[in-house]
Amino acid sequence: xxxAFWLVVTLDAELAEIAxxxxxxxxxxxxxxxxxxxxxxxxxxxxxxxxxxxxxxVLNALMGLPPVVVGLIVYIFLSRxxxxxxxxxxxxxxxxxxxxxxxxxxxxASIAHQSLRDLWAEYHDLLISLNVSxxxxxxxxxxxxxxxxxxxxxxxxxxxxxxxxxxxxVGGNIDNATxxxxxxxALETGKGQFALALAxxxxxxxxxxxxxxxxxxxxxxxxxxxx
Amino acid sequence: xxxxxxxxxxxxAETSRRGKxxxxxxxxxxxxxxxxxxxxxxxxxxTTLLRLMHGTAxxxxxxxxxxxxxxxxxxxxxxxFQRPIVLRRTVEENLTYPLRLRRVAKAAxxxxxxxxxxxxxxxxxxxHRAGTLSGGEQQKLAIARALITKPALVxxxxxxxxxxxxxxxxxxxxxxxxxxDGTRLIxxxxxxxxxxxxxxxxxxxxxxxxxxxxxxxAFFERATTPEARAFINGEIVE
Numbered sequence: 001x002x003x004a005f006w007l008v009v010t011l012d013a014e015l016a017e018i019a020x021x022x023x024x025x026x027x028x029x030x031x032x033x034x035x036x037x038x039x040x041x042x043x044x045x046x047x048x049x050x051x052x053x054x055x056x057x058v059l060n061a062l063m064g065l066p067p068v069v070v071g072l073i074v075y076i077f078l079s080r081x082x083x084x085x086x087x088x089x090x091x092x093x094x095x096x097x098x099x100x101x102x103x104x105x106x107x108x109a110s111i112a113h114q115s116l117r118d119l120w121a122e123y124h125d126l127l128i129s130l131n132v133s134x135x136x137x138x139x140x141x142x143x144x145x146x147x148x149x150x151x152x153x154x155x156x157x158x159x160x161x162x163x164x165x166x167x168x169x170v171g172g173n174i175d176n177a178t179x180x181x182x183x184x185x186a187l188e189t190g191k192g193q194f195a196l197a198l199a200x201x202x203x204x205x206x207x208x209x210x211x212x213x214x215x216x217x218x219x220x221x222x223x224x225x226x227x
Numbered sequence: 228x229x230x231x232x233x234x235x236x237x238x239x240a241e242t243s244r245r246g247k248x249x250x251x252x253x254x255x256x257x258x259x260x261x262x263x264x265x266x267x268x269x270x271x272x273x274t275t276l277l278r279l280m281h282g283t284a285x286x287x288x289x290x291x292x293x294x295x296x297x298x299x300x301x302x303x304x305x306x307x308f309q310r311p312i313v314l315r316r317t318v319e320e321n322l323t324y325p326l327r328l329r330r331v332a333k334a335a336x337x338x339x340x341x342x343x344x345x346x347x348x349x350x351x352x353x354x355h356r357a358g359t360l361s362g363g364e365q366q367k368l369a370i371a372r373a374l375i376t377k378p379a380l381v382x383x384x385x386x387x388x389x390x391x392x393x394x395x396x397x398x399x400x401x402x403x404x405x406x407x408d409g410t411r412l413i414x415x416x417x418x419x420x421x422x423x424x425x426x427x428x429x430x431x432x433x434x435x436x437x438x439x440x441x442x443x444x445a446f447f448e449r450a451t452t453p454e455a456r457a458f459i460n461g462e463i464v465e
Contacts, residue, residue, distance in 0.1 A: 122312065123314070125283070125306075126308070126312040128283050129281065129283055129308075130305075140314075144314060144315045145315075
């Protein structure tokens, strides 16, 4: 345990590199996932189309998507003989980002949709009366529920940063290339290097807490007790 | 500005949901003068009539014709709801919202918001969250937000239904001022006192139909139907 603390306190170079890679991969995946999931959830809230309820049900069901299966499917697509094999993305951080995006988009979209649906019910009559366009409705809902959407994004970040199955498969846990905190913890635990594994665990927890607190601070969540 | 929209003509207009007729058939012609009050007991179809005219309720039969193109007419209208709907923003942002939708420059929108906040007595609350205002203040905000785009016509669906006497008086003052500025107002209410105080024309609804139409003075002095007379006398009319 003491050794683990020492590794963290002395900012061990290997530890720092792995932590930064974890952060880079997950934050990139989070940004891409938000760009996809937030407008999608707003559109599902304001538009009425034939399969809308089915789409929402599928989206909710996909929240429980097994990461290992996602990893396997992404692996098949990106492998040399797969349809996207020519891109040469397998065992790169990009492949890990792709897997994380697939895992966290349904989570963010489902949580965001709950908030946006409630807000749409509140705003519906006013926005219809003001004759606003679909894109204006979407923008208004996204802006006015931005704090609730931060919570959705944080849930996505939590899922992404703690993910191990999919990124182990598509990243390969290659030293100095695709090793991230979770895959490194799995590896070091397997090797019996509990000090390093624990140190990595501390960093993982600190990162998750740090990003959460930063987003809460930036979003000024709970500043106005009413909203 | 008023003459662009009126006369407004409803011919056999009706709306149904799941095969059940909610209102209609309605035959009504409104000119562009003063404040029109739609009165009637609960369930008479006042709100649905206002929504039909505004275009937010689906017309399932008959027609509604404005003096101009329907889309153009819609552009010059605003609607104030019985329960004020305020955006989860500040008072100022609520006021600038419809202007920004119409691509009014930010500075001009803010200036207009300040002016309208002053007119309705919310100037000191410009930076406050709209959701923290009282019911009366929220309704004044909703009315100011409706008037800020200088619409030719504003529909008001029982705007003072849940407010006390003081707030009601303040809102009636705002509406009288808007009327004096040339804005046509169509207001639903079941408050006979309010209808007498501010109405120029009365549309009495009963059972989903327009039962009687007259100038306010004629209606209150010599209503032609027994139901209208009973309603004026405060009797229960169904």
